[in-house]
Amino acid sequence: MEIRAWVHEEARELPVLADVDVLVCGGGPAGTAAAIASARSGSKTLLLERHGFLGGMATAGLVVPHWDSHQNGGVNADVIDRLGSRGGWGAEGWKISFDPELWKHVSEDLVLDSGSDLLYHTFVVGTLRAGRAVKGVVIETKSGRFAVLARVVVDCTGDGDVAARAGAHFEKGRDDGLMQPMTTMFRLGGVTWVQRRNAELRDLIEQAIERTGDEYRLPYDYPWAIHLPNPGEVAVMLVHVRDVDGTDVRDLTRAEIDGRRQTLAVVDFLRRHVAEFADAHLIETAPQVGVRETRRITGEYVLTGDDVASGRSFEDAVATVSFPADIHEPAGTGQVGFRVGSGPVRRGRYDIPYRALIPRDIDQLVVAGRCISGTFEAHASYRVKGPCMAMGQAAGVAASLSASSGVAPRDLAVRDLRRALLEQNVKLDTDSTDVRDWRWETVENDPTYRPDRGTMRQLSAYHGPG
Ligand SMILES: Cc1cc2nc3c(=O)[nH]c(=O)nc-3n(C[C@H](O)[C@H](O)[C@H](O)COP(=O)(O)OP(=O)(O)OC[C@H]3O[C@@H](n4cnc5c(N)ncnc54)[C@H](O)[C@@H]3O)c2cc1C
Structure with missing residues (x-):
């Protein structure tokens, strides 16, 4: 973003809204x-949380498949159980x-049941x-600007x-x-057709x-x-949106505006020309x-594509992932990637090491969710919600242990x-995975896999969005 001018902001005293042991910023799958x-x-x-509800991409983004959700247990299982008991889990x-x-x-x-404030x-x-240590954060709210302090x-x-x-080093x-494209998800009613492939x-x-002969063109394959x-x-x-x-x-x-325009265009097209969507309406x-x-x-530690492809395990594992590296091409309409265990060691899962959560x-400061330490390729795998929740749980427990013992998170x-x-x-160390359980057999092993992105295999046989 281009900035042409600067002004000086006066230093000021900040009221302290709260002083806690553990402060969690962001209420998506990881933060929850x-x-x-x-x-x-x-x-x-x-x-x-900046929104008026929790869930992050699960709710604000309408991203409804919860990949890799069964294998990690813990809060993942609690969420699934409660959704299931209220008829909110699983569909045709x-x-x-x-x-x-x-x-x-x-x-x-x-x-709220856990006793956490929100x-x-x-x-x-x-x-x-204070030096390298984060002592709290500054927040903006309708009530004004505050400090929140935390161990x-x-x-x-x-x-x-x-x-x-806080000045941490990062990559993008x-x-x-270029990063993976953004997607405005949308919800339709009146669709009984079930996509299988x-x-x-x-x-x-x-x-x-x-x-x-319609002029509509798909933005993604x-x-x-x-x-x-x-x-x-x-x-x-x-x-x-790329x-x-x-x-x-x-x-x-720009992405919000373009995403909504693309939505209206495709919904109009589907209703007019695709029989399976003739009765659809945009909710x-x-x-x-x-x-x-x-x-x-x-x-x-920086997780790599090789760690994913080889199904690597770590002594300091705090979560497991089996979802493939799933890259929506930043500059094309395709999808590339590779599955877990397609490298020299065949194994349907890999571990997230605790060190990848420590800046x-x-x-x-502990980080959890899609912003942890990894390469572009590795991120394309662990970014799904199940691992993000599992990392969040690990970060929450680690932060609590650190706050109560006085030992720094990295130590x-x-x-x-x-x-x-x-x-x-x-x-921890489980071999049960969502992907293998019901989509795994459709993905064939690719002996030509190389971790540089130019030669990654097309995921044409892989069933499922991400
Ligand atoms: C289009 C799309 C499709 C996907 N498909 C799948 C799929 O099929 N299955 C799957 O499991 N995963 C899928 N994913 C990935 C997955 O949804 C996300 O990677 C995952 O939700 C990341 O969890 P998170 O908690 O790290 O971050 P987020 O879900 O992004 O949550 C971050 C939270 O922090 C809040 N926040 C951000 N900044 C601030 C701030 N400065 N102050 C206060 N609050 C803040 C946000 O409002 C949000 O609630 C998809 C993602 C996208 C975008």
């Missing part, structure tokens, strides 16, 4: 789990889709530091806002700086274009209509554009952390 885990560990915990063709409206209620109930409509805009801060903003404001995008919706649209628990409702992953940065407010604005576009990737905070150059004994996670019903 972090707050619950920290409070359940006995720490005085506060969760800050989609065992792992959920009702996003119920996700708001369920995650909020779990946070503040909505609160934007984290800065950090308070340990957990950054679950997805974008790594807290870490970046692939070598040329990756290219099925694309083929319906391409055939209709051929038949009618593998769109999905994902059924929700409510009969006849689908969330559609089709819109793609060359945008989710940490740039002008790009975000809503997602409250915010879906951002797949932004900052990756450089940590004590290399900032203290008293914690990982044995103690893993024991505490097991006590919270987290499954």
Whole structure:
């Protein structure tokens, strides 16, 4: 974003709104789990969220499949159980889709039941530091600007806002700086057709274009209509906005406008020309554009594409992932990637090491969710919600252990952390995965895999959006 002028902002005293053991910033899948885990560990915990509801991409982004959700147990399992008991889990063709409206209620109930405090409509805009250590954050709210102090801060903003404001080193995008496209998800009613194959919706649209000569053009080759628990409702992953940065407010604005325009255009096309959507109506576009990737905070360990492809395990594992590296091409309409275990060691999962949650150059800060330390390729795999929640739970427990013991997060004994996670019903070292259980056999091994992006295999046989 181009800035042409600067003004001086007066220094001022800030009122302290709260002083807690553990402060969690961002209430998406990672932050929700972090707050619950920290409070359940006995720490005085506060969760800050800029929206008026929890869920992040699960709710604000209408991203309804919860990939890799079963294998990690813990808060993932609690959310699934509560959604299931209220009829909000699983749908025709989609065992792992959920009702996003119920996700708001369920995650909020779990946070409040855990004893964590919660503040909505609160934007984290800065950090308070003493040397390398984060001592708290600065927030903007309708009530004004405040400081919140904490023994340990957990950054679950997805974008790594807290870490970046604290001066942590980070990377964005692939070598040329481009990031995965953004997607405005939208919800349709009146659809009974069930998509079973990756290219099925694309083929319906391409055939209709051929038949009618319509000028509509698909922005992405593998769109999905994902059924929700409510009969006849689908969330559609089709819109793609490229060359945008989710940490740039002008790009975000452009993406929101373009995303809604793309939505209206395709809904109009589907209703007019595709029989399977003749009775469809647009219920809503997602409250915010879906951002797949932004900052990756450089940590004590940087996860790589090779770690993903080889199904690597780590002594300090705090979560497991089996979802493939799924890259929506930054400059094309395709999807590339590779599966877990397609490298020299065949294994259907890999571990997230605790060190990837610890920023290399900032203290008293733990990051969790899609902004942890990894390469462009590795991020394309661990970015899905199940691992993000599991990382959040690990970060929350670690922050609590650190706050109560006075030991810095980077110096914690990982044995103690893993024991505490097991006590919270987290499954470490499990081989059960969502992907293998119901989509895995459709992906063939590719012996030509190389971790540089130019030679990654096309995921044409892979079923499922991300
Ligand atoms: C279009 C799309 C499709 C996807 N498909 C799938 C899929 O099929 N299955 C799957 O499992 N995953 C999917 N993903 C990935 C997944 O949804 C996200 O990567 C995941 O939600 C990340 O979780 P998170 O908690 O790290 O971040 P987020 O979900 O982004 O949550 C971050 C939270 O922090 C809040 N926040 C941000 N900045 C601030 C701030 N400064 N102050 C206060 N609050 C702040 C946000 O409002 C938000 O609530 C998809 C993502 C996209 C965009």
